[in-house]
Amino acid sequence: MTNMPPQWERGTTSRQAHVGLPPGTVEEEHGREGFYGPASHLYRLHAPTGWTGVEGPAVHRAYDTGALPPTDDALWPTLIVGNDQVAIGVQRIETGRPEFLRDADGDLCWFVHQGTGTLRTEYGPLAYAPGDYLVVPRGTTFRFEPAAPTHLLGIEAIRSRYQLPDRGLLGRHALFDPAVVEVPEPEAIDEEGEFVVVVKRDGHDTRITYPFHPCDVVGWKGDLAPMRLPVDAIRPVVSPRYHLPPSAHTTWVADGFVVCTFAPRPMETDPEALRLPFFHRNVDYDEVIFYHRGQFFSRAGIGEGFVTFHPTGLHHGPQPQARERDAEAAAGNGSAPRMADEVAVMVDARQPLHPGPEAASMEVDAYVASWVEGTAPRP
Known part of the structure; x- marks a missing residue:
C-alpha cells in the first residue's frame, strides 16, 4: 500500500485535477517520473505555450518522414532522434534487399505505417500490414520481404529488451490480452x-556468408520469439470523467524508455472534465510521437507519417487550433460521446534524445510557432 503524499493547496485551484478548472484558467501539470511521481497543478491565466519565440536546442521539432525517399539502398533505419538507450528512425523499402539482418545491439520494434508483406525470420514468417507492431528480439536473423512498398518506424532498444508493462490493478489482460x-x-x-x-x-556491420538458407529451422520452443501485435487489437483504457495521462497507453517497456499507443477511443463526456491533454513540461522524459492515421486530438496541421519531438523543459500541450476544434465539436455534439479517432505511437525516453545527421532533411519549418495564436502549423 502506498502512503498518501502531502497535498498542499494555495490560491485558486480545482479540487480534482483535470476537472472543473477555475473560470479563465488553464491547467498545467508539473510532475515527475512520467506522471507517476510527485506532481503539482498550476492554474494559469495564460497557456504556457503562448510564447512569441523559442531559440536553442530544446526547441520543439517536427519531421515529415514521407520526405525520405523510398530506397532499397539502406540496410538499417535512418535515425531521427536517439541516445545510448534508444534509436528512433524510419525506413522506406520498395522491393527489399537480398541480405538478412541480425541486430546484436538490441531488440527492434517496428511499426508498419504503410505496406504489406512478410517479415521473414529464422523462427518462421510473420505477415504484416499497416498498423502492426513487429518486435524482433536481439540477435534474431530476419529480412523484410515486401509485397508492396513499405514505410516503417523503427525503435531500437539498445542493449535492452522489450517487455509488457505491469498493468497493476487493471489485470494482465487489460489493453490487450x-x-x-x-x-x-x-x-x-x-x-x-x-x-x-x-x-x-x-x-558496425559484419557480413557472414552461408552456403544454405539461414531460415532452416524446423521447430522451436521457449519464451523468446519475434512477435506481431496489430494496433486494432489494443483496447485502450478510458474514463468518461477524468482525462488519463499518456502513461495509461503504455504498450512496451524497455530500459530507459517506454512505447505508448494512442488508439481510437471515446473521449470524456463529463462536461467539467478536460478532453484535451493538460499542459506539461516533460520534466523527466523527452517525448517523440509518430502519427500513423486519423486526426490527432491535440494537434492541428500534422500529417500522417509525421514525427514530433518535444524535449524536456519546454512546455507543450494542445495547440490553439486543436483547442478551438475541440470546443466547436463539444458545442455541436452536446453531451454525446465523441471519439479520438487516431493511431499514433509515442516514445518517452529518460535520457536526452538528439537528432540524427539526416533528420534535418525531413524537418518541418517553424513547428514550434504552431502554438502561437493565429499562426497556422506548417505541414
Whole structure:
C-alpha cells in the first residue's frame, strides 16, 4: 500500500485535477517520473505555450518522414532522434534487399505505417500490414520481404529488451490480452546458394556468408520469439470523467524508455472534465510521437507519417487550433460521446534524445510557432 503524499493547496485551484478548472484558467501539470511521481497543478491565466519565440536546442521539432525517399539502398533505419538507450528512425523499402539482418545491439520494434508483406525470420514468417507492431528480439536473423512498398518506424532498444508493462490493478489482460500476440510457425527453407547475413554490433556491420538458407529451422520452443501485435487489437483504457495521462497507453517497456499507443477511443463526456491533454513540461522524459492515421486530438496541421519531438523543459500541450476544434465539436455534439479517432505511437525516453545527421532533411519549418495564436502549423 502506498502512503498518501502531502497535498498542499494555495490560491485558486480545482479540487480534482483535470476537472472543473477555475473560470479563465488553464491547467498545467508539473510532475515527475512520467506522471507517476510527485506532481503539482498550476492554474494559469495564460497557456504556457503562448510564447512569441523559442531559440536553442530544446526547441520543439517536427519531421515529415514521407520526405525520405523510398530506397532499397539502406540496410538499417535512418535515425531521427536517439541516445545510448534508444534509436528512433524510419525506413522506406520498395522491393527489399537480398541480405538478412541480425541486430546484436538490441531488440527492434517496428511499426508498419504503410505496406504489406512478410517479415521473414529464422523462427518462421510473420505477415504484416499497416498498423502492426513487429518486435524482433536481439540477435534474431530476419529480412523484410515486401509485397508492396513499405514505410516503417523503427525503435531500437539498445542493449535492452522489450517487455509488457505491469498493468497493476487493471489485470494482465487489460489493453490487450497476451493471447492476441502472434508468434511465427516454423517454415524451414532447405535451399543451397550464397546467403548473406549482416550483423550489426556496436553500430558496425559484419557480413557472414552461408552456403544454405539461414531460415532452416524446423521447430522451436521457449519464451523468446519475434512477435506481431496489430494496433486494432489494443483496447485502450478510458474514463468518461477524468482525462488519463499518456502513461495509461503504455504498450512496451524497455530500459530507459517506454512505447505508448494512442488508439481510437471515446473521449470524456463529463462536461467539467478536460478532453484535451493538460499542459506539461516533460520534466523527466523527452517525448517523440509518430502519427500513423486519423486526426490527432491535440494537434492541428500534422500529417500522417509525421514525427514530433518535444524535449524536456519546454512546455507543450494542445495547440490553439486543436483547442478551438475541440470546443466547436463539444458545442455541436452536446453531451454525446465523441471519439479520438487516431493511431499514433509515442516514445518517452529518460535520457536526452538528439537528432540524427539526416533528420534535418525531413524537418518541418517553424513547428514550434504552431502554438502561437493565429499562426497556422506548417505541414
